[in-house]
Amino acid sequence: MRTDVAVESLTGGDAVVESLKRWDVDTVFGLPGVQLDQLFDALHRRGNGIRVIHTRHEQGAAYMALGAAASTGKPAVFAVVPGPGVLNAGAALSTAYACGARVLCVTSTVATAQIGRGNGALHEIPDQTGYLRGLTKWYGRATSAAEVPAVMDEAFRQLMSGRPRPVAVEVPPDVLAQRAVFAPQVRPAVPARPLVDASAVESAASLLMAAKKPMILVGSGARHAGPDLTRLAERLQAPVVSRTQGRGIVPDTSDYSWSAAMANDQWADVDVVLALGTRMTQLREWGTDKDLSVIRVDIDYPEIVRSGPPRLGIVADAADFTAELLALVEARGFQAVDRREELRRVRTDFAATLTQTIQPQTDYLRAIRAVLPDDGILVDEMTQVGFVARYAFPVTHPHGFISSSYQGTLGYGFATAIGVQAANPDRRVVAISGDGGFLFTMPELSVLAQQQIPLTTVVFADGHFGNVRRIQERSYGERFIASELHNPDFVQLAQSFGIRGLRAEGPAGLQDALATAFAGDGPTLIEVPVRIEDMASPWQFVHGRKVR
Incomplete structure (x- = not known):
């Protein structure tokens, strides 16, 4: 030695x-x-x-x-x-x-x-x-x-x-x-990301610049590609579509940002799709045909071919590839025919449809968005408002919406949101839960109180595992079993831990309660009494995909 x-x-x-x-x-x-x-x-x-x-x-x-x-x-x-x-x-x-x-x-x-x-x-x-x-x-x-x-x-x-x-x-x-x-340890270097194949960039650019109705699909692998991706979307006049994990990569204030539900009825007209860092579930659910060219970019090769061989498969980091592709498109001076009015109309029509059909969930989400700062974070749950949030809550930055992806983990939301708030002490974080999901990790209220983590938790309490009850009602002849809940008074429960407890009636009441929570220090729990019978089914925009 x-x-x-x-x-x-x-x-x-x-x-x-x-x-x-x-x-x-x-x-x-x-x-x-x-x-x-x-x-x-x-x-x-x-x-x-x-x-x-x-x-x-x-x-x-x-x-x-x-x-x-x-x-x-x-x-x-x-x-x-x-x-x-x-x-x-x-x-x-x-x-x-x-x-x-x-x-x-x-x-x-x-x-x-x-x-x-x-x-x-x-x-x-x-x-x-x-x-x-x-x-x-x-x-x-x-x-x-x-x-x-x-x-x-x-x-x-x-x-x-x-x-x-x-x-x-x-x-x-x-x-x-x-x-x-x-001996003193030195942190080893992280392996370099794979180099982007210039010929693959050329091939992708040629397909996209020749497209009439291109679409870009993004997942969590593209979260760090935002600014370049926005500029690329403007050059290609292509909507950027995400289900959950890619929400906010292109902010929802942009005409080019679509939730996956907005794209349901547009898919049939797409001729070239660029998929960046995404499992591209839409490809399996919406279908393909011989007229659709698929370009898949992922750092994980098995993901590229999981849904069948694409027209062009590229192993690369999504942000690195996007930067190279944007540079080439700009160097060639390419600018697609302006589709902004068309893209804006899809967004406007979809928002109007939500207002007319998916209530009161849409109004509850608008109440949250009205109070939550642009840099705030929403953590969803497997609950009626949470399901709608996946496609109806406007997200303004790449980490602004936390969901459980395909795992759909009932009960994950409250404890996950505590970690979100602990890691982001200067941002406002809102967790939305149903009464069933919240009680999975309810004892962690003690962590909020002990650590004074300023999380705001909204519990929509309907006294049921709401989705289970809806399925039993519609598919099993109203043979209800194991779906009814016996709940505590959530306001008193929060107060018993030394946490601010509030009760809000309706979307306007929730907006006021959130404003009160944000004006104070420390954690807050807001109970919102709801009835599952009054909640529109969220699934028509989750499973209502148009298959080619």
Whole structure:
């Protein structure tokens, strides 16, 4: 060993904390337990600059990390015990996987000597490693304290390169306690993004500049492409369409920004589609024909061919490709025939249709938008207002709308929104939940109170699992079962935690209550009594796609 380099004796837990600091992690969401004692002690001793937010349930810790990652694009970390702790966090990990969120799960195992023996050690479950591998992009285990920095660095390299998805690290309790001598660690470089193929850019430009009715579809992989994407849309006179994960990349104040529902009836006329960083679910649902040319750009090659071979498939980062394509289109002086009036009319007609048909959800969302600042963030839920928010809530920046993507995780919203607000203390965040979904993680009200996180939570209370009841009514002859709820008084519930509790009647009442919440400090819960019978079905604009 070199003698001119400063070395330090650290525990494995210390090495985990130093790795988090090396990668600029400032918050750990977690719930301590015996296999993590050495880690939490290290966070106390060495975690200068790292805030620990401890939750009432492991799912809360994991959802909060999801919210922090989804709303910032940066890695977020949660720590839970093995076995039941990891299992409790599973729904949030699967949601992070669906959303492409940079979430790091730090957990432990049974003692090294007990791994795989099936002796019934505390918190032992069969094949925890396999479980974690199924829910993450990458998994690693440190088998000695000396291995911890390398394993942690690889976890962050995986988070920061390629397609964003969660990763997991296991550190056995004896390894967390073990000591080793470490030289100062240097953060390794993140692998470079793939170079953009110039010939592919040429081919894509030729198709798009020859198109009469082009369309651009975007997902979470294009969130960092916004300014160039807006200019490209103007050059091509193409609407930019997103379902949930790409909302706000082109702000909804622009004529070129469409929700996927606006595009339902326009798809049949599209001749060239450019898909950037998206699973492109629309391609499978709306259909294709021989007259449609598809250009797919994704950093994850399997995604490009998942729905069948495109006319042109390009492995690239969406923002890098967009910048190259825009530069080429501008260099050629190309400007498509002006379609702004047509694009604006689609938006205007759709807004009018919502006003006439999807009520009162549309008015509730307009009340929220009227008060929420432009840089604010809305977190949805699997609830009647949340479903409509996917296509009716105006989003003004790429991280302004947080949803659960294809996982559709009932109950994710409230705890996820706590993580969003914790990671964005200077922004206003509103969570919308139904009474059923809210009660999944309701105990995390204690986190709001203890940490004084200024989240505003709106609970639309109808006394039912509303969507279940609607399905039972319409498809099962009103044979209602397991859909009715027994609720607390949500205002009194909030107040019992020391949180401001308000009740609002109707959209105007909600707007006033939000203004009151935003005028004060600390967290607020607003209960909005509603009736499922009064809610229009949101599904005609989610499933009413026009198939070619």
